[in-house]
Amino acid sequence: SEYPTVMRRGVLVFDRMSIVQGVEEDHEGNSIGYDTFKEGEKVKACEGLVALFAGTVIRFKQILGYHLTEKSINGLDFKKFVLELLHGLHKYGIICDGIVSDLGFENVSLLSELGISLTLNNEKFYIPHPLDESQKLWIILDAVHEFKNIGNNIRKHGAVISKYFVDKYSLSESHAKPTDVNRVLNLQSKMIYKPA
Numbered sequence: 001s002e003y004p005t006v007m008r009r010g011v012l013v014f015d016r017m018s019i020v021q022g023v024e025e026d027h028e029g030n031s032i033g034y035d036t037f038k039e040g041e042k043v044k045a046c047e048g049l050v051a052l053f054a055g056t057v058i059r060f061k062q063i064l065g066y067h068l069t070e071k072s073i074n075g076l077d078f079k080k081f082v083l084e085l086l087h088g089l090h091k092y093g094i095i096c097d098g099i100v101s102d103l104g105f106e107n108v109s110l111l112s113e114l115g116i117s118l119t120l121n122n123e124k125f126y127i128p129h130p131l132d133e134s135q136k137l138w139i140i141l142d143a144v145h146e147f148k149n150i151g152n153n154i155r156k157h158g159a160v161i162s163k164y165f166v167d168k169y170s171l172s173e174s175h176a177k178p179t180d181v182n183r184v185l186n187l188q189s190k191m192i193y194k195p196a
Contacts, residue, residue, distance in 0.1 A: 010055045011098045011140065012064075012085060014107065017048050019068070036067045037077045045069055049078075049106075051085055056097055064088070075109030082110065083130060090131045098126075098138030102145035111139060155181055 021044045023033035035043040045068035052063045064085055067073075082099065089096050101107035108118060114127050116139050129135040153159075159176045166174045188194040 008093055009057050009095045009097060010053045010060075011100050011138075012082065012096055013052050013054050013061075013100045015050050015052075016069075016104065016106070017050065019046060019048050021046050032068075034068065035070050037069060037073065037081075043070060046071060049073065049081075051081070053089065053094070053096070054100070073106040073109070075106070075113040078106060078110040079113040082114075086130055086137075096129075096137065098140050100140045100142055102142040103149075114139070154178065155185075 021033070023031050023044065026032055033044060035041065035045045047069050048066050049069050050063060050066045052061050054061045067081060086096055101110070103118070111118065116122070116125065116127065125139045125141075126136040127139070129137040154176065155178050158178045158181075161171065161174045161176055163174065165171065185194070
């Protein structure tokens with residue numbers, strides 16, 4: 001509470017990262033490297049789920065915590081993690097305005113557990129704040145991340161070009177091969193600005 005309100009407002013952001021599987025001991029002799037959502041089970045983790053708090057009024061980022069996980073996370077476990085973080089932030093007078101996530105399977109599962117349905121008919125991208133029902137907790141989708149997913153799919157599988165563009169530009173075929181895309185990316189690998 002010693003900081004101005006603008007420094008105590010932000011959003012929860014989650015990100016996943018791949019890690020090398022392995023187990024090691026910390027300085028107290030505890031084994032680290034197992035899925036931390038599965039207490040009592042010895043399941044080696046292959047990913048990390050990192051939670052950070054990002055300012056909405058002024059720019060800052062602060063890592064809040066993480067879980068070591070398998071490839072998939074149970075939506076209920078994820079929801080429990082979110083609620084623990086919200087309670088911790090609230091305890092220190094920090095206002096969380098929303099949750100930012102991409103459309104990865106785990107995040108969609110979390111949103112479902114929070115009561116958000118990602119359908120064409122859904123126009124509600126908030127829930128009553130779990131700690132103050134007079135406030136809204138906004139769900140902010142990281143749409144830019146979808147371009148990364150599209151790019152990865154094109155590089156792996158190629159893409160079908162619409163008949164309109166095939167006809168308009170007299171293209172020889174309607175399939176963009178991943179090798180073509182990768183060749184262009186490789187040509188630009190040493191450029192600072194990469195139009196591809």
